[in-house]
Amino acid sequence: MAARGSRTVRDLRRENRASVLRALYFEGPMSRHQLGPATGLSSGSVSNVVGELLAEGLLEETGSVDSDRGRPRTLLRTAPASGHLIGVDIGETRVRVELFDLTLAELARTERPLPPEARGAYEVGALVDHVRDGIAEVLAATGMSAEALLGVGIGVPGIIEHTAGDGALVHGQTIGWDAVPLERLLRLTGQLPPQVPYFIDNGAKTLGQAEVWFGAGRGARDAVVVLFGSGVGACVVSEGSAHVRAVEWGHLTVRVRGRRCRCGALGCLEAYAGAEALLARWREAGGEPLADADEETALAAMLAAAHPADGGPGDPVAAAVLAETAEYLGAGMSDLINLFRPERILVGGWAGLQLGTRFLAEVREHAQAYALRHPARQVAIELGRLGPDAVTVGAATLPLADFFARGGRRAPAPEAPLPHPAWRASLDGRMA
Template identity: 70%
Template sequence: MAGQAGRTVNDLRRSNRAAVLQRLYFDGSMSRQALGPATGLSSGTISNVVGELAADGLVEEAGSVDSGGGRPRTLLRIVPASGHLIGVDVGETRVRVELFDLTLTELARAERVLTGHGYDVGVIVEHIRDAIGDVLRHAGTTAGHLVGVGVGVPGIVARTPQDGAVVHGQTIGWDAVPLEALLRDACGLPDTVPYFIENGARTLGQAEMWFGAGRGAQSVAVILFGSGVGACHVTDVAEQGRALEWGHLTVKVQGRRCRCGALGCLEAYAGAEALLERWREAGGCPPEGSDEETALGALLAAAYPAGEGAADPVALAVLQETAEYLGAGLSGLINLFQPERILMGGWAGLELGPRFLAAVREYATAYSLGYPAGRVTIDLGALGPDAVTLGAATLPLAHFLAAGGRRARPAREIVAPAWRAALEGRAVH
């Protein structure tokens, strides 16, 4: 039965459950008495909701606290093992899959290195399928305990009624890849396990906003600096986070050719791949046959040698130029979105950041309008190089909490009402 605003009793119950779960999740253990003011729900509603959640195995008692002279108050908490989450990072050099409990404690992880096949869609799907199987076996759990699977990918993610999430990854050669449909067919998970596929910068942004250096801010721009560069603008309402193809902002007319095919993109100067290529062109010598992570380490060692060794002026110059391009790129985010904070993450960003973040700040200020530049702070992300995987796991977690802890149910077959079949023969043809 619908209420005056079109809400049904089930909608109201789901909303109440979501309010309690979200408060317990983000604020930690609380008593029934504290949950009332925190959620705006009556004591009777809190009692009913807590009873439902406890019966579903989602909430349990977790000790008690002194009530200031009265009877001790029982604390409640979310049961960590009441559901499992999978986060997937389709990165530049590897596919990483992690299994978490509801508190985002890691239970198992598996990685697949990307070799000569690169971003071949079939290979990526196989890697994800096999790695999901590995983490479930390692943790001794089954797919039936999964709340959902989150996947962070390069490129733009659109959605269609037929295929779900479709990835447009121009830099990796993906043209309208129906990744959700491919994963659902390949992985063989139950129909009740939903997939949530987003741009990797978007997942990183949500993780930093919820649990990292973005906590407490109303507007944050998060930079994913890896082989390429991307960004996400996130507000204090997680659903408003939006991935930005920031790496393909033109920073030099008729400049270097980017891997997307255009000229002068920021990514053609500031991504790890382009940075190393520019070092080679300037006379640098990365270790023969090394991967990007090893080569970037060699560049840093050349520019900032240990002990009393002389710095390589070529390596220093390349890093300084990269800092200027990054600062100029950040000025666009500052002027357009006026964020409170800019956070740089990704494996390359976290490795380079301690060395040249001060220069990036200076250039960003110089290229930006004074007022927004004076209000923004630029720092490193707080969740480490694996934060895309963690952020991917928050996608099903957010849906689970918003649904009041209800898991998805298989779609029921729709049976036409009897009158429709009876009257079909009377239709005029």
């Protein structure tokens, strides 16, 4: 039976289930009475949906609260053990894999560092092996079967193109990937059953979704989340997280005929503000970055050299490079302010958190100086709250969001393709 417009009764039931799940997930625990105003559903609809979700084990009762009429009201919440998700961060220095329950409590994790010589151009087969082995390791650590997963979310550098045939293609110019069919390659490992989906997206976008859902962006209608690691990325969030899209902010030109970026162009922000470029600029200016250290350790040493903890005189070369970097970051953020007029700009990523802890005030001053006055007065520039591991949490939100959209039902197994009509086979034979 069709409902109003093109929606069916099944669509309405799915939307009602999704509304109840989201309300309890983000605002719960709640009573049935509270769910009505929170979702806009009638008491009868709430009762029906809650009954279904309790029977399926997606909700559980968790205590009670007093009511005005004297009868305690039972509180409901999403059941943590009712679903499991994996988040993967294909980063610039390591591959991190984490297993979560439905409430995104971490159950197991593993990391696989990338050798320095592999970071300029990721070897696709090796990355696929790291992801496959990492998934196997976290599942084995908990004794969980792959069939129990709601999905695997993956954050990766680059532009993601979703196709019907190969799934997600990764265009990662800075890592040497040109239309790499990552989803198809992962599926070919045979590790996951067909009904367990992969969700692949830009790492800055997954970080942004995590910060807006759970971190410093919560409650903002419009925000920009920037990610600093070896390189630089960003995502734009609008309409209260209804729309999240990655933008290649790191490849905005900040200096004509400037330094050559990893992407091959001249003068990109990433060529000045990414950790890899920042350490290179210190070396070129006469500094001495730690030899044979990973980038995180080397950047921490640079910060310590510029501003010693004991308050003594620091390395003036390191201090000058960092001060110039703060200005580049502020100028880059001014473009985000002028273009998108966000309520908040959030700084995340391991390098962003290291730099922001020391230089966020200077970055704010430069952003205010370079941006138009009116939008600059409306924006707050803050550090993200979810720490350097936020990309894996954000990656796990990709299958979680799909689970909510389906009303708490698992993704169906892919259907076998239908055979082509006879006329097509005939014409294909003529054209062969």
